Amino acid sequence: MSPAMHALHNAKVMSRAELTRRLVAKLSDQAVIGGIGNTNFDLWAAGRRAENFYMLGSMGLAVPIALGVAIAQPNRTVIALEGDGSLLMQLGCLATVAARRARNLIIVVWDNGIYQITGAQPTPAAAARTDLVAIARAAGIAESHWAADEAEFDALAARALGAPGPWFIAARIDDQPAVTQTERDPVRIRDSFMRGIARRA
Amino acid sequence: MDGTPSATWHGIVAATLRQNDVRLVTYVPDRVLAPLIAAVEADPFFTAFPAAREEEAVGIVTGAWMGGMRGVVLMQTSGFATLANVLASLVCACQIPLVMMVSERGTLGEFNLGQAMVCRTLRPVLAALGIDHHTITRLDETEFVVDRTIRQALATQAPACLILSPLLTGGKRFPA
Numbered sequence: 001m002s003p004a005m006h007a008l009h010n011a012k013v014m015s016r017a018e019l020t021r022r023l024v025a026k027l028s029d030q031a032v033i034g035g036i037g038n039t040n041f042d043l044w045a046a047g048r049r050a051e052n053f054y055m056l057g058s059m060g061l062a063v064p065i066a067l068g069v070a071i072a073q074p075n076r077t078v079i080a081l082e083g084d085g086s087l088l089m090q091l092g093c094l095a096t097v098a099a100r101r102a103r104n105l106i107i108v109v110w111d112n113g114i115y116q117i118t119g120a121q122p123t124p125a126a127a128a129r130t131d132l133v134a135i136a137r138a139a140g141i142a143e144s145h146w147a148a149d150e151a152e153f154d155a156l157a158a159r160a161l162g163a164p165g166p167w168f169i170a171a172r173i174d175d176q177p178a179v180t181q182t183e184r185d186p187v188r189i190r191d192s193f194m195r196g197i198a199r200r201a
Numbered sequence: 202m203d204g205t206p207s208a209t210w211h212g213i214v215a216a217t218l219r220q221n222d223v224r225l226v227t228y229v230p231d232r233v234l235a236p237l238i239a240a241v242e243a244d245p246f247f248t249a250f251p252a253a254r255e256e257e258a259v260g261i262v263t264g265a266w267m268g269g270m271r272g273v274v275l276m277q278t279s280g281f282a283t284l285a286n287v288l289a290s291l292v293c294a295c296q297i298p299l300v301m302m303v304s305e306r307g308t309l310g311e312f313n314l315g316q317a318m319v320c321r322t323l324r325p326v327l328a329a330l331g332i333d334h335h336t337i338t339r340l341d342e343t344e345f346v347v348d349r350t351i352r353q354a355l356a357t358q359a360p361a362c363l364i365l366s367p368l369l370t371g372g373k374r375f376p377a
Contacts, residue, residue, distance in 0.1 A: 033264070053267070056290065057287075057290020058286065058291035064252070065263055065267075065291075066264060067261050067264060068260065068262060068263060069267060070264075071225065071261070071264075072267075072268030090256075092252070092257060096253055096261075099250065186295045186296075187295060189295070
């Protein structure tokens with residue numbers, strides 16, 4: 001087993017809600033693109049920010065949307081928060097991110113190995129023991145890491161927020177349902193986000 | 202005009218994108234689009250690069266527009282056929298002025314049955330989603346249609362699709 005695989009299987013299963021709160025607590029003017037489902041709901045519950053875009057569809061596109069914001073605003077750090085099932089739908093985007101050398105992009109993946117919101121069916125990656133961090137690194141994102149526990153997640157997030165990327169940080173997370181859900185008005189969410197990032201960082 | 206870039210359809214399109222400050226060009230390649238891709242890749246005004254999949258390109262241009270940068274997505278007909286979900290659930294739902302350019306395969310001399318079949322879905326999908334679309338067939342109308350379509354998309358915050366007909370581009374010919 002490769003070192004990366006050890007990192008995956010030794011990583012602690014953590015609370016997605018708590019890790020989300022830890023990440024949001026570190027933010028100032030960074031933009032965050034929240035992938036669909038519980039990823040987004042926990043982001044919403046961690047505190048509304050005008051710089052957050054809460055996706056309501058287009059599964060798998062948190063990273064591409066974040067890359068677009070990062071290209072448009074090279075002086076603002078942009079974070080894609082995405083679930084493992086969503087990322088599996090759009091693995092090609094990791095090569096695009098690597099090719100663009102997106103210095104101001106951080107990808108955070110919550111990996112619980114299931115399509116939680118549709119009934120907790122296991123993903124094919126879970127069955128195959130696929131290592132998403134190894135995929136990201138092999139795609140060309142050198143700074144790709146598993147967070148072994150909460151302290152390492154904090155440390156990785158702090159490093160990523162302070163040094164050029166692209167970064168890919170993955171955490172094994174639990175299957176707890178989100179405590180709340182986002183509002184469901186796409187135009188309002190989009191408009192709020194645009195106003196939130198209208199002043200260039 | 203002969204010999205100048207504006208005498209070709211791709212030269213006119215590139216110049217019209219520039220006039221409208223459309224700086225970001227994401228694409229999944231296509232033989233017919235090759236001269237347009239080459240033109241924008243060679244011009245430092247543009248940020249132009251390929252995406253692995255058309256819906257990824259749509260996501261990138263959507264994010265860039267929300268961040269203040271105008272873009273366009275280039276693809277061929279079969280690529281458009283992969284987009285119904287992202288167009289419905291992101292672009293239409295969020296009122297994103299996404300401009301797409303689709304090089305039309307599957308008609309006027311197609312040799313691949315699969316391309317001919319997928320071409321039949323292009324306009325019905327656009328109609329079902331209520332997305333404005335125009336088919337460009339003539340060189341002398343290209344600048345007007347491209348320019349007005351970009352302007353209307355931005356002004357009304359609605360997506361639009363420009364279909365580049367083989368009548369304009371020459372299309373892809375039968376293999377020899």
